[in-house]
Amino acid sequence: MAQEVCSLKARLEEKEKEIVDLKNKLAQLEKSHASVLELQDKVTPLSPLTAKPALSNEDIMRYSRQLLLPELGVKGQLNLSGASVLIVGCGGLGCPLAQYLAAAGVGRLGLLDYDEVELSNLHRQVLHGEENQGQAKALSAARAVKRLNSTVECIPYHLQLSPENALQLIQQYDIVADCSDNVPTRYLVNDACVLSGKPLVSASALRMEGQQLTVYNYCGGPCYRCLYPLPPPPETVTNCSDGGVLGVAVPGIMGCFQALEVLKIASGQGCILYQQLLMFDAQGFRFRPIRLRPKQADCAVCGESPSVTQLIDYEAFCGSAATDKCRKLNLLSKDQRITVQDYKSVVDNSGLHILLDVRPLVEVNICHLPFSLNIPLSSLEQRKSEDIQLLQQRIVQLKQQMAGDCQPPVYVICKLGNDSQKAVQVLEKMSGSELDSITVKDVCGGLMAWAMKIDPRFPQY
Numbered sequence: 316m317a318q319e320v321c322s323l324k325a326r327l328e329e330k331e332k333e334i335v336d337l338k339n340k341l342a343q344l345e346k347s348h349a350s351v352l353e354l355q356d357k358v359t360p361l362s363p364l365t366a367k368p369a370l371s372n373e374d375i376m377r378y379s380r381q382l383l384l385p386e387l388g389v390k391g392q393l394n395l396s397g398a399s400v401l402i403v404g405c406g407g408l409g410c411p412l413a414q415y416l417a418a419a420g421v422g423r424l425g426l427l428d429y430d431e432v433e434l435s436n437l438h439r440q441v442l443h444g445e446e447n448q449g450q451a452k453a454l455s456a457a458r459a460v461k462r463l464n465s466t467v468e469c470i471p472y473h474l475q476l477s478p479e480n481a482l483q484l485i486q487q488y489d490i491v492a493d494c495s496d497n498v499p500t501r502y503l504v505n506d507a508c509v510l511s512g513k514p515l516v517s518a519s520a521l522r523m524e525g526q527q528l529t530v531y532n533y534c535g536g537p538c539y540r541c542l543y544p545l546p547p548p549p550e551t552v553t554n555c556s557d558g559g560v561l562g563v564a565v566p567g568i569m570g571c572f573q574a575l576e577v578l579k580i581a582s583g584q585g586c587i588l589y590q591q592l593l594m595f596d597a598q599g600f601r602f603r604p605i606r607l608r609p610k611q612a613d614c615a616v617c618g619e620s621p622s623v624t625q626l627i628d629y630e631a632f633c634g635s636a637a638t639d640k641c642r643k644l645n646l647l648s649k650d651q652r653i654t655v656q657d658y659k660s661v662v663d664n665s666g667l668h669i670l671l672d673v674r675p676l677v678e679v680n681i682c683h684l685p686f687s688l689n690i691p692l693s694s695l696e697q698r699k700s701e702d703i704q705l706l707q708q709r710i711v712q713l714k715q716q717m718a719g720d721c722q723p724p725v726y727v728i729c730k731l732g733n734d735s736q737k738a739v740q741v742l743e744k745m746s747g748s749e750l751d752s753i754t755v756k757d758v759c760g761g762l763m764a765w766a767m768k769i770d771p772r773f774p775q776y
């Protein structure tokens with residue numbers, strides 16, 4: 316009996332020692348991972364990356380299901396271990412893309428994003444969680460990727476890709492994936508890839524239609540500029556916060572397709588989607604491959620005598636911002652605008668007026684001020700007679716309540732204060748002809764300014 320107790324004690328001590336050893340090992344690992352995940356706020360040179368000479372037993376176990384694919388095999392897996400990919404944007408497309416690249420064993424991932432995680436990102440930016448709100452997206456994505464596959468080297472860059480840093484950054488990677496959401500960045504990434512000779516796997520994911528995927532600047536194929544020599548007019552471009560996006564239907568699916576093309580290039584498989592563009596219509600669930608025009612001899616960047624030989628000012632070229640942080644129009648004079656504080660005084664003093672909400676109905680259904688009249692900007696621009704009549708009737712009703720020959724002022728509001736300025740311009744043109752002479756003002760900063768500065772209970776979206 317005593318002998319048995321002794322042997323049990325000895326085994327317990329042994330196990331305790333093992334636990335201490337394991338804890339030390341874990342602390343060491345955590346330390347080394349933390350240092351690997353140091354957030355970069357500038358571009359620093361990277362050490363060269365070489366493919367593994369052979370797969371370890373752990374590699375064989377981890378990647379066994381894909382190793383069995385004849386298209387990939389051991390050679391393809393070793394190629395992946397030596398490949399580096401720069402992901403521009405860790406949002407709706409970047410998250411699924413990074414997840415699958417890390418899972419498949421790409422050697423090095425650069426994760427670039429200037430932005431921080433917000434609650435409204437979580438429905439589609441699936442590497443980030445509730446606890447990551449306010450954190451740099453690049454770091455949050457890198458941590459999630461490391462949890463999935465700690466053998467992948469992750470470099471999180473918390474900075475904006477700009478003409479100043481793009482070449483230095485892109486030259487250090489083998490493949491670039493554009494997961495950004497704005498036109499200036501698309502041209503910037505394209506030009507930097509052409510000038511550095513890197514393939515660009517590009518997807519776009521806005522709204523429910525027109526989702527596109529292709530590989531630019533690959534094996535003599537066209538670049539983005541060959542197809543789109545000139546940027547679209549800035550007012551025709553929407554992003555997710557303006558246009559809306561369903562997480563899985565668009566960025567989820569397109570980001571996964573992007574991962575597929577990156578993995579095929581990185582592992583050395585043929586059959587890459589270049590010279591072709593895949594269109595995906597999520598609503599009708601239709602995929603349509605389109606043959607692309609070839610590389611253009613007169614392309615400004617990849618053509619025979621290019622005019623773009625270094626990176627340019629892409630915001631000036633496109634007439635729009637490379638971030639969605641500062642998209643503020645300034646179309647009106649100071650006396651055509653009213654602050655939310657001054658508008659609040661009008662409401663508090665029961666001043667008779669019309670509050671015209673010019674957002675689309677789908678947004679009005681999310682939230683609105685109870686006393687507002689909704690006529691979308693598009694209806695005003697098209698001079699829809701039933702809507703104009705509605706406004707006329709409201710003006711007449713209020714006029715009857717007002718003394719003398721006074722006209723009720725019209726205050727125009729939208730989400731952020733851009734469309735409302737356009738609406739003021741449209742209404743001013745109608746004033747005196749289609750409408751009685753009216754005083755129209757834009758409520759600066761719109762409903763989001765109202766939520767931030769006046770009524771914190773008003774929802775933000």
Ligand SMILES: Nc1ncnc2c1ncn2[C@@H]1O[C@H](COP(=O)(O)OP(=O)(O)OP(=O)(O)O)[C@@H](O)[C@H]1O
Nearest residue numbers: 404405406407428429430475476495496500555556
């Ligand atoms: N020039 C750039 N440099 C670095 N990151 C960029 C650049 N342009 C865009 N991005 C990033 O690309 C990502 C695009 O993803 P997505 O459109 O899903 O996100 P979002 O901008 O957070 O969305 P929302 O429009 O709903 O706010 C964003 O995280 C954005 O910060």
Ligand SMILES: [Zn+2]
Nearest residue numbers: 538541614617
């Ligand atoms: Zn070109």
